[in-house]
Amino acid sequence: MLLRLAAIGVAAASLSLSVVSAVPASAAADQLPECSGVSANQPRGSSLLTVPSSDPLEQIGVRDAQHWLRARGIEPGAGTTVAVVDSGVGAGVPRAPGSAAGTPAYFHGSAVAGIIAGPLGIAPAARILDLRVYTAEDSPGGPQVSAAGVRSAFDQLVAHPEWRVSIVNASLEIGDDPGVAADIAKLRKRGVIVVASTGNRTQQASGVPSTYIGGEDFARHYFPAGYDGVLGVSAVAPPGGDTAGAVLANSATDLSAPTAGLRTLSVLGSPCLLGDVATSWATAEVSGVLALLRSAYPDAHPAELVARVESTASGRTDVRTDFAGAGTVQAYEALTRPLTLSPSGRQSTDAVAAPDDRASVPPSEPDVLAGTRHLSVWWGLLGGGALLLALVLRPVLSRRSRPASRPRG
Template sequence: MRFTAPSRLGVTLAASAALLASTVGPAYAAPAADEPASTPVPIDIVDGTLMSYVVNLDVANPGQTRLAERAVENAGGVVVQSWPQIGVVVAHSTSAKFLDELPTGPGTPVESAGPTRTAAVSEGTPDLGRETTPGDRGAAPYKRQLRVDGLDAGDVTSAADAAEVREGGLWSLDMVHAYEAHEVSEGSDGVLVGVLDSGIDAAHPDLAPSVDASTSVGCTAAGRPDTSPEAWGVTTSGHGTHVAGTIAAARDGAGVVGVAPNVRMASVKVVNDDGYIYPEYAICGFVWAAEHGMDVTNNSYYVDPFEFWCGDQPFQAPAMEAVRRAVDYATGRGVVHAAAAGNSAYDLANKSTNASSPNDGTAVERQINSTCKDIPTELDGVVTVSALGQDGNKAGFSNFGEGVVDVSAPGAGIVSTWPGGGYARLSGTSMASPHVAGVLALLKSTHPDAGPDELVALLEEQADDTGCPADAGLCGGDATDNGFYGEGIVNALDAVTAG
């Protein structure tokens, strides 16, 4: 994936206005002429039920933000969090008329606005001097205890056998040549990786040396940042702890080791205790990464409640646009992003139907089209990662797509850290993406002045070309770039030895 973005170096607050202006774009997209429109998904907004919204400004600056905040309040809403850097306001309201009464379009500061979920806000509104209680979830019940990256953790998790827990000989690190790379570099502690996930067990012996509490944050209180350890620590899910171990578990003579064991990690908690990653959580995470010196983010999830957010739908496009702005802002501040391609065995290059969304209410069978995106992995500037099995073939569950997948990495039966000082074996593109984040961290360590575009170019150039299997008709492309492997299997050794 190619993109151009300024390095974090030299980007000052005074100079940020021009950069911010470039992040503001149209919220809606039309399908291609030969495509059908996507199927609308009704969202039942009822008086008295607390709902969450994003409000996108036409210009990203503090003055317009204040005007938009006033408009939110006049429409019966509460401003939860404002991000003037990207021209986005997160608001709550119990009024069914909130969107109707919020002025949008020419002559107003608001370009677009829409809901961020189909369910009521389970966490309530953070204490902003006005008490608001959670709405009634009855119309849209939570269906899972934990959902990440399209798989229930109970379906993919098992305790690791003692023989599997070892610093040397992990097949996944062998496949990406990490052990060979460690003989040259284990990464620099000046590089910071943001683990946007379900929190990290910072007390785990393999992770304690790497977790930077000073840059960690929780974003699941309605998208408002909270730096308390309770906000960014692990609660109901071990997913983030597992991901973190693959990236940077320490070489300490015990347990496992990560792809880049000397880099630092920040826990950026974007998964709530019910297992959901709503747009306002992800927005908080990406802007936080931009503002707190992160070099790489790992994103092993898709943003709920839609597996695919459709740009031609007025109730979906505004939230997708808000997340896009946050990703673009972080990229512009020097952050490079790796993301899981997803686990639905879906051809992302040829979208047609989807029956999994919304996942916080009643899912519907719907027509989708090219405006519908799995976010953040399909956003510009994000490295889309497919998953491989130990045999080097694409894992059966992994999404794919010619021109969509950028690189591939191990993702089946991956042994890594687990809360409480333990270890577990998980499968998913969630497990492939942190291998790539680790390689990007090594690249940043050996190329400290490289910006996101240069790092992605290096990542792809150094990946090992891998052709499609003979009987894989959906793979497409050739040995240098195809729908299963993208530009190839990432190579950590080449990352630390290339000039």
């Protein structure tokens, strides 16, 4: 596929974030508030942009992937629109036409969008389409995912192909909804990739066990991740952590990502911290990596992009688990590893070997006189042997040919 060489910059002027270069990166990270604690009603104070790269993003190779793209004149995420079906997106990310207006009250959607795009995102130049599907802040039990709102959001995506959405991020779960399933099938035919979370164990509705029970599988209970063709994403705990205690076992899981320690954007557009293991944040990471791939391979079949993220993950596509799928997504590998793919985007059994740039001896030209020289050598050997034999036998033959001497008398 041809790489898009036109660089598209991000409008940094729209971010009212102050840079404090004198503050060490580690100190800046320590001062970040939890994203859930930043409210739209709080006054905007000075913010730190000297935020170190998130550890989870380092683990999945995001910085190397961004450098690889920029070295080729591509701004990471350029030309890609990601629809964020969530609670609403605040300031700090490039927004697409059709986005909802106003500052959202609940932090969730802003955190998701900030992982995907914007100054701290995986694909900074990607545009975010804000589709809000949560209930009101003052609703009983607080803001929650509205199944009707999710259905409406997918209906809008189907009805507006001019929005040119490449990826839909649904960091949420609802029950089985035939209308949503039908919309997703239409979007897939249009070439849209839908990414959804496979479920957290914590803070779930009644009926979800607080600890892992062997044999559990939430694939037929949590949607849209459970629908065919949707890329289901789970989260993995840090080394020594308890992944099974944080997320649900779900056979619809295709990929996973680390989340604890992510830095993203609050509803105000200021940096904030996500300290938990949650499938919502992992889903956003995979969407961000797909946005990188779309900017690098603008003409690729969507199935090719999915094959890239799955086949280059840390695990094995043929040995999946209900907690991690094919393994942890790897951004740099997904961008750069040569793959053999069919026109439909499926990976073949034989991978293309990376080119070997080392110098090698050129192949020799065919020797058209080899046969002649071969015969000449044999004739030379025979002639030399005959000459040598003649020299050896000469004294013997000369004695036989000499006349016999007579005695003197």
